[in-house]
Amino acid sequence: MAIPMENLLEGLNPQQREAVTWDQGSALILAGAGSGKTRVLTTRMAWLMTTGKNRPEELLAVTFTNKAAREMMTRISSMGNWPLRSLWVGTFHGLCHRFLRLHALDAGLTPQFQIIDGQEQLAALKRVMKALNFDEERVNPRQLQHFVNGHKEQGIRAENAVVSHSAQRPLQEAYLAYEAQCQREGTVDFAELLLRCVELWQHHPVLREHYQARFKTLLVDEFQDTNPLQYRWLRLLCGPASTVFAVGDDDQSIYSFRGAEIENMRHFERDYGVTRVLRLEQNYRSQGTILEAANALIQNNAGRFGKTLWTEGAQGEPIRVYEGETDGDEARFIAHTVIQLRDQGIRLSDMVLLYRSNAQSRALEQALFSLNLPYRVHGGLRFFERQEIRHALAYLRLAVSTEDDAAFLRVVNFPPRGIGARSLENLQVEAQTLRSSLFQATRVSSLAGKAGQGVQRFLQGIDQLAERIHQGQDLPRVIEAVLEVSGLLEHYRQDKEGADRIANLEELVAAAMAFTREEGSGDVLSFLAHATLEAGEHEAAPGSEAIQMMTVHGAKGLEFEVVFVAGLEDGLFPHENALQETRGLEEERRLAYVALTRARSQLYLTHAQSRVLHGQMRYGVRSRFLEEIPESLCHILNPRGKRPELSFGSRALNPMRSSVTPTESVKTGKFHIGQRVRHDKFGEGVVLAREGQGNEGRVQVNFRDVGMKWLALAFARLTSL
Numbered sequence: 001m002a003i004p005m006e007n008l009l010e011g012l013n014p015q016q017r018e019a020v021t022w023d024q025g026s027a028l029i030l031a032g033a034g035s036g037k038t039r040v041l042t043t044r045m046a047w048l049m050t051t052g053k054n055r056p057e058e059l060l061a062v063t064f065t066n067k068a069a070r071e072m073m074t075r076i077s078s079m080g081n082w083p084l085r086s087l088w089v090g091t092f093h094g095l096c097h098r099f100l101r102l103h104a105l106d107a108g109l110t111p112q113f114q115i116i117d118g119q120e121q122l123a124a125l126k127r128v129m130k131a132l133n134f135d136e137e138r139v140n141p142r143q144l145q146h147f148v149n150g151h152k153e154q155g156i157r158a159e160n161a162v163v164s165h166s167a168q169r170p171l172q173e174a175y176l177a178y179e180a181q182c183q184r185e186g187t188v189d190f191a192e193l194l195l196r197c198v199e200l201w202q203h204h205p206v207l208r209e210h211y212q213a214r215f216k217t218l219l220v221d222e223f224q225d226t227n228p229l230q231y232r233w234l235r236l237l238c239g240p241a242s243t244v245f246a247v248g249d250d251d252q253s254i255y256s257f258r259g260a261e262i263e264n265m266r267h268f269e270r271d272y273g274v275t276r277v278l279r280l281e282q283n284y285r286s287q288g289t290i291l292e293a294a295n296a297l298i299q300n301n302a303g304r305f306g307k308t309l310w311t312e313g314a315q316g317e318p319i320r321v322y323e324g325e326t327d328g329d330e331a332r333f334i335a336h337t338v339i340q341l342r343d344q345g346i347r348l349s350d351m352v353l354l355y356r357s358n359a360q361s362r363a364l365e366q367a368l369f370s371l372n373l374p375y376r377v378h379g380g381l382r383f384f385e386r387q388e389i390r391h392a393l394a395y396l397r398l399a400v401s402t403e404d405d406a407a408f409l410r411v412v413n414f415p416p417r418g419i420g421a422r423s424l425e426n427l428q429v430e431a432q433t434l435r436s437s438l439f440q441a442t443r444v445s446s447l448a449g450k451a452g453q454g455v456q457r458f459l460q461g462i463d464q465l466a467e468r469i470h471q472g473q474d475l476p477r478v479i480e481a482v483l484e485v486s487g488l489l490e491h492y493r494q495d496k497e498g499a500d501r502i503a504n505l506e507e508l509v510a511a512a513m514a515f516t517r518e519e520g521s522g523d524v525l526s527f528l529a530h531a532t533l534e535a536g537e538h539e540a541a542p543g544s545e546a547i548q549m550m551t552v553h554g555a556k557g558l559e560f561e562v563v564f565v566a567g568l569e570d571g572l573f574p575h576e577n578a579l580q581e582t583r584g585l586e587e588e589r590r591l592a593y594v595a596l597t598r599a600r601s602q603l604y605l606t607h608a609q610s611r612v613l614h615g616q617m618r619y620g621v622r623s624r625f626l627e628e629i630p631e632s633l634c635h636i637l638n639p640r641g642k643r644p645e646l647s648f649g650s651r652a653l654n655p656m657r658s659s660v661t662p663t664e665s666v667k668t669g670k671f672h673i674g675q676r677v678r679h680d681k682f683g684e685g686v687v688l689a690r691e692g693q694g695n696e697g698r699v700q701v702n703f704r705d706v707g708m709k710w711l712a713l714a715f716a717r718l719t720s721l
């Protein structure tokens, strides 16, 4: 039962109501954080269905992360009892995947095509380079990956890539070979999903017109972050009788490094005949102080579309700023504050720890862990990215398609079956001669001895799994069979450190059950796609109480009662790569604006005088973004110049102590001033200064090649000469 229309619009302000019920063609809503853009977008979907203007299958809504897409579904389902399965709501990647599954052959793909993620793409590119005899000195695989994805994101195929100088020629050649390899193996990388789908619309007008007629309303959240190819995709899908409803905030554009273009907003007005851009100016999320701070910060950017946000809500509490002596202090401060807030009745899941780079999470995790606080890291090492899970899924992929050479190479000798590099090379030669997949080549090859037996068992295992799938066995049972037949469970049982991995593998069966329940079907291909696309955006047991941890990028569109932003130091946030250039710095500032505006009632901004990052000690200066927030809005917990109040027994809870074994040198304290030392990466140098004791000890070294560095003894592998 849908909510009656009046109730649907109740509580919306006049501007929001106008946007929800807009009936003059396409619309662009440009509004600041927390002004209800996503709410307006979902309410509009409900409104279109309630009033009978659109049937559910006539709507298509696109957003940026799976988490946001799920949230959108939840919001819609709370407004009425619609058949959610017929709604097309998802990310660009997710929706493209859905189209390509339906029209694989028209798109020139095998129906069993598999999606590969960034890591698998890199491995695939390395194989291409090997086949072409390109060594890594000449072509850097990551640079090649960047080249391939950059071109795909601009809609440029290898044959059309323009090479401006001769050094790029091998890149183009490898791109060509990579395309051929993917085609042969039936694999599709992330950038390819979108490009294929665009080409599908371009080359098949009948299909395009079918979908153009079907989708009457296209809705786009976070429009400011669409890149030109996504924009083209949307343009192709929008028919003469369809309208687009786009919402965005130029101040939150944070993906220009990936080619997103704010310019799309201006194009939109022209391409869709928008006569008036709608605005929402009332903020419903954050209390006054937080909003004022965010407004003050973003005012430092030039060339904004310009908007002012106001709130009827209370002024609220001041923003708390804390300066830790070390990143350990900073993390302990956060962990203890979390406990205090929890004791005051705030749920852990209503708190979030935000940081600029993933590498920062370690110290924070350690502090939470040592206080027994459950936490969930989004976007870090995710469930579906863990090694054992990827192995298990590779078996499943092979059972679905024996053409999948990437999957073959991942598991043919894992668990070990005595198949060495030499045997593999022979197989590769054989496959090339036979023009077949590695799996097929293995069937006809005659590997002798232990390797031969191992391979036979491997082949039989895959056949057996394929047979189970063919018979239509339940997905969870198929996964159980994968774990046994592959020998993975057995392998990890033998491993002293394997308990966690076994737990994860067992969790995969649970994931398959949940998937079958939620999707209403246990289709193996959909499950594999789900695993790759979602890459575990829900980490720990879903639904359990835990404090959330994520990068600022991952927090887009979300909101929390309490937000901690850690590591506000120049070089970290703003990121050091962005310090030199105004455009880069402005993007960092928008990122900081996103961070601040996630908070409803409490905001903590923290930084540290020194921190260990990538095994190196860094001394930080307070972030310039902190300076841009009026001091009157802040409560400084430890006035500068004074030592931070370490009322939390920091020495007893040293997070470094439990995670790192001190190197021999720390124990013996053998570094003295003037000592000559060698470091793995920086080479030779001389110790100039030394501070701290034990694990917190650090030395300043003047390296011959790279100059002065402070190094944490607990991390740096220094040897004396």
Ligand code: ATP
Residues within 6 Å of the ligand: 011, 012, 013, 016, 031, 032, 033, 034, 035, 036, 037, 038, 039, 040, 249, 252, 283, 284, 285, 556, 557, 558, 559, 597
């Ligand atoms: P962002 O730019 O961060 O994505 P947004 O503009 O999409 O933000 P929403 O997430 O839609 O904002 O809304 C922010 C919060 O304000 C949500 O909790 C939402 O439910 C609430 N909200 C929006 N409009 C109203 C309203 N008219 N009355 C009460 N609460 C509202």
Ligand code: MG
Residues within 6 Å of the ligand: 037, 038, 039, 221, 557
């Ligand atoms: Mg939003």
